[in-house]
Structure formats: C-alpha cells, structure tokens
Amino acid sequence: MPKVLIADDEPHIRLLLEQTLEDLEDEGLEIFTAENGAEALESIKENKPDMVFLDVMMPKMNGFEVCSEVKNNLKIPDIYIVLLTAKGQEIDKLKGMESGADMYMTKPFNPDDIVKKVREIL
Amino acid sequence: MNAENNIEKESAGISAYIKRVLNHEFDSLSEISGITNSELAESIMSLASEYRNSLIRTEDYVKSLAEEKNKAAQTQKVYGAMLNNSSVGITLVRERHFVIVNKKMAEMFGYDSPDELIGKLSRICYRSDRDFQEIGRSAYSTVRAGLEYKVEYIAKRKDGSEFWCLLSGKSVNPEETDNADSVWIFQDIDERKRQESQSSVIISSLSDALFVVNLHKKISSYNFAFLSMFGFNEKELGRDLSFLFDEKINELINKVFLNRDINKKTIYADEIELSGSRICKATATSMYLDIENSLSKDDYAADAFAGVVVTVRDITKEKEVDMMKTDFISTVSHELRTPLTSILGFANIISKKFKDSVYPVLNLEDKKIKKTADQIESNLGIIISEGQRLTSLINDVLDIAKMEAGKVEWKDERFTSMYAIEHAVLATSSLFQEKKLGIVTDIEDGLPDIYADKDRFIQVIINFLSNAVKFTSYGDITVGAKSFRDSVLISVLDKGAGISKENLTKVFEKFKQVGDTLTDKPKGTGLGLPICKQIVEHYGGKIWAESEIGEGSTFYFTAPLYKEQSSSTHIKDFIEQIKNSAPPALGYGGTSKKILIVDDDGNIRKLLKQELEYAGYITDEASDGLDALNKIKRKKYDLVILDVMMPGLSGFDVAKVLKNSPETMNIPIIILSVVEDKETGFKIGVEKYLIKGVEYPQLLNEVDGLLNKRVSK
Structure with missing residues (x-):
C-alpha cells in the first residue's frame, strides 16, 4: 500500500491536495495529513510514508527542518520529499536542495503535475 | 730631525777642531794626524752639502706643515659653517655641560649667541628637575652602551616658553671610558606635534572605530570609538593582534600586508560580528609615508609602506532593515500565493469533476440545462485563466519589487548572444506556432561574449519576442545581434501594428499598456517591459524602441560584454564556462x-x-x-x-x-x-x-x- 503524507498548515491546501489525489486514493493510495512540522515528523516516524509533500512555512518546525531531519538524522532514505512553497526565491530553492529534498515545487501548482509525480514515484 | 742633529754634531765637531787649531794645540801641521788641507776641505765640503740637503728637507717639511695647517684651517672653517648653518641644534656635551653649541641651538632656545649656553649645565633646556633627571638617566645609560638615544620631550627656552623637541644623541667614543663626551641634536617638532594632535582630534571624534597597525604588527594608534566598540582596555593594546581580534580582522590585516606591493590602492573589507550580536563592517587599507618624504620617485614605493589602517563601522541597523526588506518580499509572496493556490487548485478540480462526472450524466437535450452546463464550464475556465493571470502578475510585481530593492541575486556568467537568442526562441516557439508566425535570426559573426545573469538576459529577449507575437498578425519576426559601439546590440523586429510616437517611451513605464483601454483588453501584466528595463539598466545598458504606426516596431537593448579580469575571477569564470558548456x-x-x-x-x-x-x-x-x-x-x-x-x-x-x-x-x-x-x-x-x-x-x-x-x- 503506497502511502503519502501531506503536511501544510493551511487547511485549504491540505484539502486541495487530498482532492487532487482522490483518484489515486481509489486506486489504493493511503493519504495522511499533518498540520505542522512536529506532527509531520511524528507521522513520518509512525506511518512511514513513501512520499511526503511538505509545506515550507509551517509552525513548530518548518519544511526545511523536517526534511533535513528525515534525510540526515533519521536516515529514512527511501522517502521522496517534495517541498512546497509560495516563496519562489533562488535562495530558497538552494536551501531546499541542501536540506535534502528530492523536489521543490512552487505554489500555485498544477494539480495534474502533482498527480503525475505521485504516479511516477509510487 | 736626525739630519739636523747630525749637522749640529758635525758642525760642533768642526768648530771644536778649528778652535783647537787656532789655539795652537797642534804644534805642527803634521801633528794634525793625517789631515791635509785637501782632506779638511773635502770633509767640510761633504758636511756642507749634507747640511744643505737637510736644510732643503727642513724647508719642505715646514712647507707641508704649513699646508696641513691651512687645510686644517679650511676644514675647520667648513665644519664651523656646517655647524652654524645647520637647521638643527648640535651640541657637544661633557658631564652634562655644553662644550660646543651651534647657532641653531642658541636660536631654538631663544639665546642671543651660543656663548650663552657654553659651559652651562644642560638643565636649562628642560622645564623641570624631574624631566632633566629622568631623561638624563635613560639617555646616558643608552649612549654609554654605544647606542643612539632618542626622545620627544617638552623643552624650555630662555624666556620660559615651552615647545616640543626631538632630542637624539650618541656617545663620541664609547670605548674610551674616560672620555664621556657625547653629541646631542635638538629638533623643534612643535609644528608637527600640533598637526598630529589636530588629526588625532579628528580621528578621536570619529564615530567609527579606527586603529593603525604598524610594521611590527602592533597597534600604534587608535581612537576612542575603537576602545568602546571593542571594549578594550588601553593597557591591553600592546598585545599580539591574534589575542585581540578574531580570525576575520586578522585576515584582513594580513591581506593588506601581503599585497602591499601589488595592490596599493586596494581596500579590503569584510563583515564581522562583535559581542552582543552586533554586525560591523571592517575595512583595511595600506598606509604609505608622505610622498614628499619618501626616497623613491614611485608614487607608492614599497619601502614607504608604513602599516595598515583599519576602520570598523557598526551596520547592525542597516542589516536589520535589509532583512526586513527580504522578509517583506518573502512574506508578501507567500501571503498572496497561498489563497491563489486554493482558488486555482479548487477551480481545476471542480472543472475536472464537472467534465468527468457531472456533464456526462446531464440531460443535454434540455436546452436550458445544456446552456447552464456550458456556462458553468466556461465560467470555470475564466476563473482558472484569471487565476493564472493573477499568478503572473504577482510574480512580475514581486520581480520588480525585488529588483528595485536590490534583492535580486544576479548570477553573472559568460555566454554568447547566439546561445541567449536560441534559448529565447526555443522558449517562445509555441507562441509563434499558435499564430503561425515565422522567426528569423540575424546574428553577426565574431561577436564578443556577454557577461550577465543568463536567465535574466534571456528573459528580456523572451519578453521582446512575446510582445512582437502579441502585436503581429502575420509575417516574420526577426531577432538580431550585432556589434554596436563597445557592446552588443540585440534587436527584435516585427511587422505588426506599430506604436505611436507618444507611446514609444511610455511602453517602458510600469502598468502602462498600449492600446485603447476600452476596446483592446490588456493582456499580460504591464510589467514585462519595465522589468526588462531594470535588467538592462542594471548592467549599464540602454533599452529603447523604434516604430511607425502600421509599419511595425523594433525593440533594442545593449548587452554587457565579457571583460578580462584578474586571476582570482578567472578561475570563477573558468568554472562558469565549464558549467556553461x-x-x-x-x-x-x-x-x-x-x-x-x-x-x-x-x-x-x-x-x-x-x-x-x-x-x-x-x-x-x-x-x-x-x-x-x-x-x-x-x-x-x-x-x-x-x-x-x-x-x-x-x-x-x-x-x-x-x-x-x-x-x-x-x-x-x-x-x-x-x-x-x-x-x-x-x-x-x-x-x-x-x-x-x-x-x-x-x-x-x-x-x-x-x-x-x-x-x-
């Protein structure tokens, strides 16, 4: 059972992503959500998702920190992490790569792209 | 001398002999044993010639003695002239009394003639017993060891007035313990001291910290701001620099020392952190002796290097403001994009769901239902496209805000005009295809390379191309690159609607869109060309348009060229070139x-x-x-x-x-x-x-x- 974690402090964005991946849910995808960085980290440890969508600006722990924690400290190598952000600056992309993220997407994003990427990875 | 003695002896001998002859001491000539008249004559002759020779020698000797005496007199005259025309006070001192005093010395101290000082105790040149004794103590122990002694002290004139004096001296013959003579030079440095104190007043009143590192790598001067900024105690300042400062400042100072012959006018700067989270900017530069005083004809001779001047300025506030600007732009970006994500996202989902699940099950035979359904689809389409337009607008506004705040990171690299044009054409080719327009490139051979932020540069060309496509209905659009004065001129030519004279300059203004606002719906953000203008002008280039209504338009901009740079940037460029290829x-x-x-x-x-x-x-x-x-x-x-x-x-x-x-x-x-x-x-x-x-x-x-x-x- 492929698993996906959606972490964003905005409820609308969580809902949006959930709805975007609805069809995949019908195909057997399990979707988890988290409201902040700490929750996201807990969820990753507990549910071990295959793919994570992490918003960058989140309370408790931001996306970079969660990503870095997962990739460097927890050493769960097989998680595909996508950092989502409304910040489009170069420095942020670099930060994203440095924290170990597999992909960096800016908002607004194209829902088709999300679906395609999830299908691709999982 | 020996000749004279001999002559005396001989002549004494002859007179004695003659005396004896005259005294009839000899009875007969034959008794004068063996001496005949001729023999006597001969001896007298030889004696006489010896006497003569020795007389000549004596004359010569007396002559040379006289010459020497003359020369000595001349030399003494010259020395005397030197002594008395010197611009410094020169004295010979024996047991702390003046033995020889030159004119300048008397003048400097306000005496009518050197005679007033000769024979006097040198105490009269000091303003206090204490000074006299302290200086005397260290001076004499130094010169007795055969070394030169130097001191700056406040001297006293005949009239009691005081002035800053530079005193230096050496023993005449340190090996001879019984000859305690020493030569002392006095220099009036009052003027210089006054200037120094003036500049030190200026330096003192600076609010930035300033300090000087001398050739011995020790702090030789500093101002109050330096003490307070770094929290130093004056006494600590004699310590080694590595104890006083952290790595960064020491590095700066060392850089100046290392490069003093190569980059004489270079200022080295770095940001440093001081206690209390203060961020400061430190600048270090080399210090050279006054050109007029240096020995060499070069402007900045290597041997005129005198040390390093470092200034430190607290820029914590500026950094804060800077960070606020960046945060503001980031936050605005985030705040605007988040709701937009929801709007676009949900609109897309609704549209999809409607198309896939609702539309097929509707009773499309009913005209009303069909009309409504089509309207719903179309309206959703509008929400989506307007949402996308809003996204572009936000991006453009943020772009221009970033550029104006100087917050854009310019990643300059070397590339060809060909490369840039090709990529721009590639990026816009779908626009051309949609409108079935052709594109022609006209790139001159052998153009020099461009040095700029590649993405931004290509962005400008893309913008020109999209505008050209927007306002052209048929025909070809030509992109060109050619040599122009000392840069490269890029142009995009179209045979479209053209722009009126009044609008030609307006097109580069923010939010001004060309066209009747009532009939021509503005497409795009109105920020494309202003952003291009920012980019071109960032590199010191020019951007403009030429056009005739109905004939088409040509947009131009000049590009910054790649120039040969010093070795350190060469390596950077080299890496860029590798990346670029x-x-x-x-x-x-x-x-x-x-x-x-x-x-x-x-x-x-x-x-x-x-x-x-x-x-x-x-x-x-x-x-x-x-x-x-x-x-x-x-x-x-x-x-x-x-x-x-x-x-x-x-x-x-x-x-x-x-x-x-x-x-x-x-x-x-x-x-x-x-x-x-x-x-x-x-x-x-x-x-x-x-x-x-x-x-x-x-x-x-x-x-x-x-x-x-x-x-x-």
Missing part, C-alpha cells in the same frame, strides 16, 4: 532528465545524442526494440525517442509494450521516423509523432515541452 536542462530541482534514443542507425543516434546532450539532457542509446526494452527495465528514463523501422521489434511494438505496462505508461514517447503513420502512433498512445528531418530546435522544444509542461511567460 553543458547548460542544465530545464527541469524541477535542477536534476537532468534522462532520455533513451532508440534507432538502428548509429549516425542518427550519434546526432541526436549530441543535440540532446548539448541541451543538457543525459542520454542513452539502444540499437533495436529488444535492447530498448531491456534498458528501460533496468533504468528509469524520463523520455524515449523511438524510431519505427527497426529489425526485430518495430518502434510501434516497443511503444505498445511501454504504454500497456503501468511502470512505463507514463514515460512520454516521441516517435521520430521516416514513416508517416501518425494514426497508428496516436492509437497506441504516443505523445508526439515527428518525421525525420525535423529541425533540431523544434525537436528540442517538443522534448522540453513533454518533460516540463511549462509554457513560456
């Missing part, structure tokens, strides 16, 4: 895309490989269908370019297999074949079907499009 493919996260080229013709594979690799993709080759499938099984490819006519499995067979298996169905396939059977191809589900002989830019564009699904702005 294999530009990264456009893709998320910068990871290059992997493409599998399948064709039984080795030459074709080679050509395709070259083109794709130059565009930054990673490629693999397969010579037939089976090989291709095996490769795909083992490695994950982002795209497959498939020939049809191959031995064994044909391209269509391979495509069928790929499209029917879930792991590979999403890999985009481009059929590239001489065979024109698009129907079969699309039935199988290939994404694109191209005929061999297609131009490479178009092929690359298709590849790009499939891999990124990004349309140019």
Whole structure:
C-alpha cells in the first residue's frame, strides 16, 4: 500500500491536495495529513510514508527542518520529499536542495503535475 | 730631525777642531794626524752639502706643515659653517655641560649667541628637575652602551616658553671610558606635534572605530570609538593582534600586508560580528609615508609602506532593515500565493469533476440545462485563466519589487548572444506556432561574449519576442545581434501594428499598456517591459524602441560584454564556462532528465545524442526494440525517442509494450521516423509523432515541452 503524507498548515491546501489525489486514493493510495512540522515528523516516524509533500512555512518546525531531519538524522532514505512553497526565491530553492529534498515545487501548482509525480514515484 | 742633529754634531765637531787649531794645540801641521788641507776641505765640503740637503728637507717639511695647517684651517672653517648653518641644534656635551653649541641651538632656545649656553649645565633646556633627571638617566645609560638615544620631550627656552623637541644623541667614543663626551641634536617638532594632535582630534571624534597597525604588527594608534566598540582596555593594546581580534580582522590585516606591493590602492573589507550580536563592517587599507618624504620617485614605493589602517563601522541597523526588506518580499509572496493556490487548485478540480462526472450524466437535450452546463464550464475556465493571470502578475510585481530593492541575486556568467537568442526562441516557439508566425535570426559573426545573469538576459529577449507575437498578425519576426559601439546590440523586429510616437517611451513605464483601454483588453501584466528595463539598466545598458504606426516596431537593448579580469575571477569564470558548456536542462530541482534514443542507425543516434546532450539532457542509446526494452527495465528514463523501422521489434511494438505496462505508461514517447503513420502512433498512445528531418530546435522544444509542461511567460 503506497502511502503519502501531506503536511501544510493551511487547511485549504491540505484539502486541495487530498482532492487532487482522490483518484489515486481509489486506486489504493493511503493519504495522511499533518498540520505542522512536529506532527509531520511524528507521522513520518509512525506511518512511514513513501512520499511526503511538505509545506515550507509551517509552525513548530518548518519544511526545511523536517526534511533535513528525515534525510540526515533519521536516515529514512527511501522517502521522496517534495517541498512546497509560495516563496519562489533562488535562495530558497538552494536551501531546499541542501536540506535534502528530492523536489521543490512552487505554489500555485498544477494539480495534474502533482498527480503525475505521485504516479511516477509510487 | 736626525739630519739636523747630525749637522749640529758635525758642525760642533768642526768648530771644536778649528778652535783647537787656532789655539795652537797642534804644534805642527803634521801633528794634525793625517789631515791635509785637501782632506779638511773635502770633509767640510761633504758636511756642507749634507747640511744643505737637510736644510732643503727642513724647508719642505715646514712647507707641508704649513699646508696641513691651512687645510686644517679650511676644514675647520667648513665644519664651523656646517655647524652654524645647520637647521638643527648640535651640541657637544661633557658631564652634562655644553662644550660646543651651534647657532641653531642658541636660536631654538631663544639665546642671543651660543656663548650663552657654553659651559652651562644642560638643565636649562628642560622645564623641570624631574624631566632633566629622568631623561638624563635613560639617555646616558643608552649612549654609554654605544647606542643612539632618542626622545620627544617638552623643552624650555630662555624666556620660559615651552615647545616640543626631538632630542637624539650618541656617545663620541664609547670605548674610551674616560672620555664621556657625547653629541646631542635638538629638533623643534612643535609644528608637527600640533598637526598630529589636530588629526588625532579628528580621528578621536570619529564615530567609527579606527586603529593603525604598524610594521611590527602592533597597534600604534587608535581612537576612542575603537576602545568602546571593542571594549578594550588601553593597557591591553600592546598585545599580539591574534589575542585581540578574531580570525576575520586578522585576515584582513594580513591581506593588506601581503599585497602591499601589488595592490596599493586596494581596500579590503569584510563583515564581522562583535559581542552582543552586533554586525560591523571592517575595512583595511595600506598606509604609505608622505610622498614628499619618501626616497623613491614611485608614487607608492614599497619601502614607504608604513602599516595598515583599519576602520570598523557598526551596520547592525542597516542589516536589520535589509532583512526586513527580504522578509517583506518573502512574506508578501507567500501571503498572496497561498489563497491563489486554493482558488486555482479548487477551480481545476471542480472543472475536472464537472467534465468527468457531472456533464456526462446531464440531460443535454434540455436546452436550458445544456446552456447552464456550458456556462458553468466556461465560467470555470475564466476563473482558472484569471487565476493564472493573477499568478503572473504577482510574480512580475514581486520581480520588480525585488529588483528595485536590490534583492535580486544576479548570477553573472559568460555566454554568447547566439546561445541567449536560441534559448529565447526555443522558449517562445509555441507562441509563434499558435499564430503561425515565422522567426528569423540575424546574428553577426565574431561577436564578443556577454557577461550577465543568463536567465535574466534571456528573459528580456523572451519578453521582446512575446510582445512582437502579441502585436503581429502575420509575417516574420526577426531577432538580431550585432556589434554596436563597445557592446552588443540585440534587436527584435516585427511587422505588426506599430506604436505611436507618444507611446514609444511610455511602453517602458510600469502598468502602462498600449492600446485603447476600452476596446483592446490588456493582456499580460504591464510589467514585462519595465522589468526588462531594470535588467538592462542594471548592467549599464540602454533599452529603447523604434516604430511607425502600421509599419511595425523594433525593440533594442545593449548587452554587457565579457571583460578580462584578474586571476582570482578567472578561475570563477573558468568554472562558469565549464558549467556553461553543458547548460542544465530545464527541469524541477535542477536534476537532468534522462532520455533513451532508440534507432538502428548509429549516425542518427550519434546526432541526436549530441543535440540532446548539448541541451543538457543525459542520454542513452539502444540499437533495436529488444535492447530498448531491456534498458528501460533496468533504468528509469524520463523520455524515449523511438524510431519505427527497426529489425526485430518495430518502434510501434516497443511503444505498445511501454504504454500497456503501468511502470512505463507514463514515460512520454516521441516517435521520430521516416514513416508517416501518425494514426497508428496516436492509437497506441504516443505523445508526439515527428518525421525525420525535423529541425533540431523544434525537436528540442517538443522534448522540453513533454518533460516540463511549462509554457513560456
């Protein structure tokens, strides 16, 4: 059972992503959500998702920190992490790569792209 | 002398003898034993000549004595003149009393003549007993050891007035312990001291910290601001620099020392952190002796280097403001984009769901229902397109805000005009295709390379091209590059509607769009050209447009050229060049895309490989269908370019297999074949079907499009 974690402090964005991946849910995808960085980290440890969508600006722990924690400290190598952000600056992309993220997407994003990427990875 | 003695002796002997002869001491001549007249005459003769010679010698001697005496007198005259025309006070002191005093000394101290000082105790030149004794103590212990003593002290004149004096002295003959003579030189340095105190007042009142490091790498001067900024105690300042400062400041100082012969006018600067989270800017520069005082004719002779001057300024506030600007732009960006994400996202989902699940089950026979349904679809479309337009607008506004705040990171690198134009054309080719317009490039040969931020530079050309397309209905658009004064001139020419004279300058203003606002709906953000203007002007270039209504328009801008730079930047450029020669493919996260080229013709594979690799993709080759499938099984490819006519499995067979298996169905396939059977191809589900002989830019564009699904702005 492929698993996906959606972490964003905005409820609308969580809902949006959930709805975007609805069809995949019908195909057997399990979707988890988290409201902040700490929750996201807990969820990753507990549910071990295959793919994570992490918003960058989140309370408790931001996306970079969660990503870095997962990739460097927890050493769960097989998680595909996508950092989502409304910040489009170069420095942020670099930060994203440095924290170990597999992909960096800016908002607004194209829902088709999300679906395609999830299908691709999982 | 001996001659004279001899003569005396001999002449005494002769007179004695003659006396005896006259005294009849000899009875007969024969008694004068053996002496005949001639013998006597002979001896007298030889004596006389000896006497004469010795007289001559004596004369010469007296002459040379006289000459020496003259010379000595001359020398003494000269020494006397030197002594008395000297601009410094010169004295010979014995047991602390003046023995010799020159004119200047008397003058300096306000005496009418040196005689007033000769024989006096040197105490009269000091203002206090204490000074006299302390200086005397250290002075005499120094000179007795054979060394030169120097001191700056406050001297006293005859009239009691005081002045700053530089006193230096040495013992005359230190080896002779019983000769305690010493020479003392007095110099009036009052003027210099006054100037120094003036500049030190200026330095003292600076609010920035200032200190000087001398040739011994110790702090030789500093101001109050320096003490308070660093929290030092005056006493500590004699310590080694490595104890006083952290790495960064020491590095700066060392850099100046190292480069003092090479880069004499260079200022080295760095940001440093002080206690209390203060951020300061430290600048270090080399200090040279006054040109007039230096020995060499060079402006800044190496031996005139006197040390390092360092100033430190507290820029914590500026940094804060800077950070606020960055935060503001980031936050605004985030705040605006978040709700927009929801709007676009949900609109897309609604649209999809409506199309897939609702529309099919509606009773479309009912005209009203059909009308409503179509309206709903169309309205959703409007929400989505306006949402996208809003996104572009936000991006552009933020772009221009960033540029105006100086917050844009310019990644300058070296590249050719050809490269930039080609990429811009590639990015806009779909716009051209949509309107069925042609594009022509006219690039001069041998143009110098450009040095600028590649993406931004290409952004300008893309903007020009999109505008050209926007306002042209038919014909070709020409992109050109040519040499222009000392830069490169890029131009985009169209045969479109043209721009009126009044609007020609307005087009570069923010939010001004050309066209009747009532009839021509403004497309785009109105910020494209102002952003281009910011970019061009950032590099000191010019941007302008020429046009005639109905004839078309040409937009121009001048580009910054690559210039040879010093060795350190050479390395940076070199790295940029290496990076540049294999530009990264456009893709998320910068990871290059992997493409599998399948064709039984080795030459074709080679050509395709070259083109794709130059565009930054990673490629693999397969010579037939089976090989291709095996490769795909083992490695994950982002795209497959498939020939049809191959031995064994044909391209269509391979495509069928790929499209029917879930792991590979999403890999985009481009059929590239001489065979024109698009129907079969699309039935199988290939994404694109191209005929061999297609131009490479178009092929690359298709590849790009499939891999990124990004349309140019």
